[in-house]
Amino acid sequence: xxxxxxxxxxDVTKNYGTFRALDKVSLEVARGEVSCIIGPSGSGKSTxxxxxxxxxRMDSGAIWVKDELIxxxxxxxxxxxxxxxxxxxxxxxxxxxxxxxxLFPHKTAxxxxxEGPVQVLGEPVKEARDRASALLERVxxxxxxxxxxxxLSGGQQQRVAxxxxxxxxxxxxxxxxxxxxxxxxxxxxxxxxxxxxxASGMTMIVVTxxxxxxxxxxxxxxxxxxxxxxxxxxxxxxLSTPKxxxxxxxxxxxxx
Amino acid sequence: MNxxxxxxxxxxxxxxxxxxxxxxxxxxxxxxxAGVVLLLFAGLVRAFSVGQIxxxxxxxxxxxxxxxxxxxxxxxxxxxAMGLGIVLGVVIAIMRxxxxxxxxxxAIGYIWVFRGAPALLQLMLWFNLALIFPTLGIPGLFEFRTxxxxxxxxxxxxxxxxSQGAYTSEVVRSGLLSVxxxxxxxxxxxxxxQMMMLRRIVLPQAMRxxxxxxxxxxxxxxxxxxxASVIQYSEILHNAxxxxxxxxxxxxxxxxxxxxxxxxxxxxxxxxxxxxxYFGRGSKSIRSSM
Ligand SMILES: Nc1ncnc2c1ncn2[C@@H]1O[C@H](COP(=O)(O)OP(=O)(O)OP(=O)(O)O)[C@@H](O)[C@H]1O
Ligand SMILES: [Mg+2]
Numbered sequence: 001x002x003x004x005x006x007x008x009x010x011d012v013t014k015n016y017g018t019f020r021a022l023d024k025v026s027l028e029v030a031r032g033e034v035s036c037i038i039g040p041s042g043s044g045k046s047t048x049x050x051x052x053x054x055x056x057r058m059d060s061g062a063i064w065v066k067d068e069l070i071x072x073x074x075x076x077x078x079x080x081x082x083x084x085x086x087x088x089x090x091x092x093x094x095x096x097x098x099x100x101x102x103l104f105p106h107k108t109a110x111x112x113x114x115e116g117p118v119q120v121l122g123e124p125v126k127e128a129r130d131r132a133s134a135l136l137e138r139v140x141x142x143x144x145x146x147x148x149x150x151x152l153s154g155g156q157q158q159r160v161a162x163x164x165x166x167x168x169x170x171x172x173x174x175x176x177x178x179x180x181x182x183x184x185x186x187x188x189x190x191x192x193x194x195x196x197x198x199a200s201g202m203t204m205i206v207v208t209x210x211x212x213x214x215x216x217x218x219x220x221x222x223x224x225x226x227x228x229x230x231x232x233x234x235x236x237x238x239l240s241t242p243k244x245x246x247x248x249x250x251x252x253x254x255x256x
Numbered sequence: 257m258n259x260x261x262x263x264x265x266x267x268x269x270x271x272x273x274x275x276x277x278x279x280x281x282x283x284x285x286x287x288x289x290a291g292v293v294l295l296l297f298a299g300l301v302r303a304f305s306v307g308q309i310x311x312x313x314x315x316x317x318x319x320x321x322x323x324x325x326x327x328x329x330x331x332x333x334x335x336x337a338m339g340l341g342i343v344l345g346v347v348i349a350i351m352r353x354x355x356x357x358x359x360x361x362x363a364i365g366y367i368w369v370f371r372g373a374p375a376l377l378q379l380m381l382w383f384n385l386a387l388i389f390p391t392l393g394i395p396g397l398f399e400f401r402t403x404x405x406x407x408x409x410x411x412x413x414x415x416x417x418x419s420q421g422a423y424t425s426e427v428v429r430s431g432l433l434s435v436x437x438x439x440x441x442x443x444x445x446x447x448x449x450q451m452m453m454l455r456r457i458v459l460p461q462a463m464r465x466x467x468x469x470x471x472x473x474x475x476x477x478x479x480x481x482x483x484a485s486v487i488q489y490s491e492i493l494h495n496a497x498x499x500x501x502x503x504x505x506x507x508x509x510x511x512x513x514x515x516x517x518x519x520x521x522x523x524x525x526x527x528x529x530x531x532x533x534y535f536g537r538g539s540k541s542i543r544s545s546m
Contacts, residue, residue, distance in 0.1 A: 053445055055441055055444065085449060088444075088447045088448065091445055091446075092446070092447030095445065096442075098438060098441070098442065102436075102438035102441065102442035103442070104461075105538045105539065106460050106538045106539075107538070115456065115457075116446035116447060116448075119456060120446055120447040120448055120452070148538035149538065150538055165446075168447065
């Protein structure tokens with residue numbers, strides 16, 4: 001496999017009962033790349049992200065992150081489902097930012113960030129706190145370290161959530177519509193943080209309806225519909241001169 | 257009407273009301289109710305004072321060594337049985353929602369059996385366990401005669417604690433269910449394993465929902481320990497009974513016991529308030545009311 005490919009998904013299929021949420025979806029993301037996934041509601045974008053970090057189990061297909069098969073261990077001609085402990089270990093390397101932030105409400109901004117490093121990675125508290133303070137500074141919230149999530153605006157909560165994901169020093173961060181739950185005037189402060197993160201070389205897969213962000217920041221854009229990848233390619237090409245009529249239609253609808 | 261014309265209104269206009277006198281609303285119903293309650297209360301006090309109660313006995317036995325020892329045993333039993341109930345409740349609730357069919361079947365079976373029989377009956381079953389299992393232990397390694405192990409204390413702790421666990425597990429389960437699924441997912445995405453996620457993220461949030469009903473159950477348990485008197489455990493009611501069998505001052509000693517129960521329950525209620533406040537940290541509704 002190419003040395004530079006960080007995420008490789010091949011023919012990922014996921015069924016909910018008889019409903020096929022993902023239908024042979026393939027995706028490649030190079031290290032340091034920002035890959036945006038766009039598509040109408042119910043097209044399977046969230047499901048794909050959730051398969052990558054094992055919040056859902058796929059029914060067939062395979063995903064590699066950093067050349068490591070996700071969810072399975074290969075042993076000759078057999079694939080073994082890995083243990084819960086192994087799943088947790090694989091997830092440590094994959095950050096996730098949710099639409100609804102999902103900060104821990106009983107912990108302050110700083111405590112939210114150090115929770116993973118201290119409890120999961122076993123980092124000394126002092127070191128974790130220093131690093132968390134630096135991360136809060138980086139997302140522009142140095143003065144909110146001791147605030148509880150309920151005392152922060154949506155945009156501030158989402159920035160803390162991004163800092164929490166970064167605190168685990170992941171290889172990759174998944175974003176599931178990180179600005180969809182925000183008031184319009186708060187969207188840009190979150191996108192700015194993500195742009196900064198992209199510039200620092202973080203590999204990111206971003207499900208979003210912010211086509212401006214996709215155009216300016218993403219390297220590749222993938223358009224999904226009804227569980228299938230309709231079109232994928234360089235961001236400039238897919239967004240400006242889409243090959244598929246459906247992609248063009250969707251882009252036009254989102255813009256207006 | 258625009259602002260300019262408002263400003264030029266004469267002072268006696270119908271919109272000028274700042275100088276009028278405010279007459280508060282009369283709560284006639286409340287006053288009548290309060291009067292009735294006071295009358296009834298006065299009647300009650302009179303009944304107690306002219307009734308067949310020797311208040312000097314109440315005063316003398318309030319701090320009698322047997323009563324205080326009984327109080328101590330009541331508190332000890334409350335702590336032990338409720339402790340066992342909470343531990344079992346948490347374990348059973350986690351088993352029930354674990355998604356492991358074996359564990360959740362065991363949990364459902366446990367709740368079914370131990371909620372199905374009166375606590376008093378369970379207590380007596382444990383106390384008489386020797387009739388089914390004359391000895392306990394692992395044959396060859398160690399063995400006890402059941403009657404030696406199954407003291408009134410042990411039987412009461414098991415009987416009360418295990419049946420309490422069935423109820424508490426449902427309280428814990430409702431607490432676990434009250435935590436948003438996004439919290440479970442956020443904990444998983446930072447690489448937490450099941451137990452750490454429950455301990456660090458889910459249970460502390462579930463506590464907010466669990467504390468009021470568990471507080472209720474602790475208070476219930478204080479009084480439920482009186483059941484242990486039937487298997488000769490020396491809790492406060494048992495000791496009060498022993499005294500009034502001897503001196504026939506039934507009502508006086510029951511009042512003594514009531515006093516201590518009421519005192520303990522009051523202290524627990526105050527404690528619950530502070531525990532609720534602690535687990536409500538970070539939550540808006542609690543903060544704004546502090
Ligand atoms: N747990 C589930 N059980 C059953 N169906 C599900 C489940 N999760 C998702 N689905 C279905 O799978 C399809 C894809 O869902 P998904 O959340 O991936 O869409 P999406 O592209 O993220 O949409 P949106 O833009 O609304 O977030 C939807 O039709 C949804 O109803
Ligand atoms: Mg979605």
